Amino acid sequence: MTQKTIHIIGGGVAGLAIAWRLAQKNIRVVLFDKSEIGRGASWAAAGMLAAVIEAEPGEDVLIPFVLQSQTMWPNFAAELQHYTGCDVGYRETGTLFIAPERDDEGQLKQRYDFLKARNLPVEWLDRATLRKREPFLSPRVTYGFYSGQDHQVDNRALVDALHAACKKAGVELHAHADVQDIKISNDRITHLIVNGESIAVDDVLLAAGAWSGAINGLLQNVLPPVFPIKGQLLALQMDMRLPLLKHVMWTPQVYLVPRGDGRLIVGATVEDKGFDSTLTAGGILHLLRETWEALPGIEELPLIESWAGFRPTSRDDAPILGPSSIKNLSFATGQHRHGILMTPLLAATICEYISEGTLPQIAAPFTVARFK
C-alpha cells in the first residue's frame, strides 16, 4: 500500500509546524518555499504571544482560538526544545500597556475596560507600581495595565528549531522552490509546477503567508482573500548589565519586546503598500520617537537592525483554515499579526484536518466559506 504525500507551499512557522506534526504521524511531507526557509513574516515578526492585550473590537470570534493556542505554548516550546535541542527563547515576561502622553489616558482606560468586559485578565497599575516594575519609564508615564499571561518567544529561534525538527522528522524541505503554476482537473490539483518541473500531487496545503492570495494557477474565486500588510521594525541593543526594559510593553503607537540576549525589538508600522519592502524615514522615525517618549534611555543604545515584513492579512484579520473549493487543497493562512502565537494550535488543527479529514471545532469559524 502506498501512503499519500502532502505537499506544502510555504515554509514559514505555519508550514513547518504542520509539516513536523504530519511527519510525526508518519505521513510523507514535501515542503516548498520560494526563498530561504522561514524568511517571510515568521522571521520579521516580534514573537509576542499576546492573546489578551491584542484583543480588538469586532474580533471576539478570534479570542477563544488565540487563548487556547497561548495555553499550548509552554508545552509546545518544551517539546520542540526536547526534540531538537534548540532553545526557542520562550520567556514568561508578561506584558504592560502604558500611555506616555496624559492625553492618551482615556484611550488606555477604554482599552482596559474593553478587555475587562471580556473577562480577560488584566490588572490596572498606578504610577508607583508601574515604575517599580519598569524603573526606566519616562516620568511622564502615569498609568498602565498589565497582562500576566501574554509572554514572548524568539521567533527566529522558533524558525530554526522548527526547521531542525522537520529535518529530523524526515520532511523533504526544498528552499528556493518556486511554485510557478498549479494544474487542476475536475476540481482537484493534479500537478504543481515547481522551478519548471511538473510534480504529481495527492494533497496540497497552502501556507504561503502574505503570498497565499496571489499563487499562480488558482482562480480568483479559489484563492484565499489574503493580502500583505507591511510592517517596519527595528532592533536596539540593550546593555545587559542594566536592561532598560524587562516586560513586553505596548504604547498606543508601538510595542517593545526585550529579548533574553538584550535585543530590544521595536515594532511596527501598519501599511497597505503591497509587497513594497522599503524602509522609510517616516516609519523608522515613528518607531524611534514613540519608543523614546516611553523610554528616553534608548538614546544611548546601538541601533543594530531594521527590516520590513508582510503580515498575511484577511478581510477580518482572522485566519483562513481548512477546506477550499478545490477538493485536495487546504489552507493555513491569514494569521495577520498572530502567526507566531497561533502556531501550536494551527499545527494541531490543520494536522488533524489533513490526517483525519475533520476540522476541530475550535477552528470551525475560520474556513474560507465565511467570505462567500
Add this chain to the structure above:
Amino acid sequence: MSDQLTIAGKSFTSRLLIGSSMYPNQQVMLDSIAASGAQIVTVAIRRINLQGQHLSVQSLLAERNLTLLPNTAGCYTAEDAVFTAELAREALQTNWVKLEIIGDRETLLPDAVELIRAAEILVKKGFAVLPYCSDDPVACQRLVDAGCAAVMPLGSPIGSGQGILNLYNLDIIRSRISLPIILDAGIGTASDATLAMEHGCDGILLNTAIAKSNNPVLMASAMRKGMEAGHEAFLAGRIPKKTHAQASSPVSGLATKAHKH
C-alpha cells in the same frame, strides 16, 4: 420629495461622509460603513496602495458602489497637496478631492493660506474641491470664492472627539454660505452629530468616533440616527428659547371638583 445632499452635481440620500482608517479590520470597516448608510467614503491617498489589486480598500469600496473621496492627509504645502490630488485622480479615476493641508503637527489644524492657494490651483485643474478648513467664516468665504464645491469646517481638532467648540462661528458660516457645509472633524458621539445637523450643516464627515469605538458597527448606526434626528429637527424648526415656563396645558378655566361636606 427629495431631500438629498448634492455636491458638485452628484446627489446622495445619505448626509454622512465616513473615513476608512483605523478600524480593527476591513470587515468591521465595511460593516460600519453599511450600518452608517454613508455613500461617500474618504481614503488617504498617501496611505493606500495605489496599485489597487483585487483586495485593496479602494476595490472593496468600489464593489459596493460607494463614492470614493480621496484626501490629501499628510500634506503640509499646496504643492504637496496638488501633487497628491493628481495622483488620486489618476489612480482612482475621480476629480473629487478632500483637500487637507495641515499647518501644525500637534493640533492638526488646517493652514488657511496654503489651503486657499491649493484650492485655486485645483479648481483650475478641474477638480471638485472639498476643503477641510477652520471654523472661520472668512476663510470659508475665501474658499467659496476660490471655487470649491463645498466647505468642510472643523468642529474641533481631528480625532479629539471634543464635538463642536464654536457653534457661534458655525451659525455665521451657515448664514452666509449657500454651498454645502460638511462638518469635518471633532465628532465624539451621536449627539455631536445631531447638534451639527440641528444647526443646519448639510452633512458630516467623521471617522475616529466610529472606528475607535468599542463597537464600531453600533456607533455607525447611532451616528446615522443622530444625524437624521438633527436634520429633521432643523427642517422642522426649533421653538424659540424662553426664560420662563409656558405650560402646555391651559392653566385658566380649569374644571373644579365639588367638595362634599
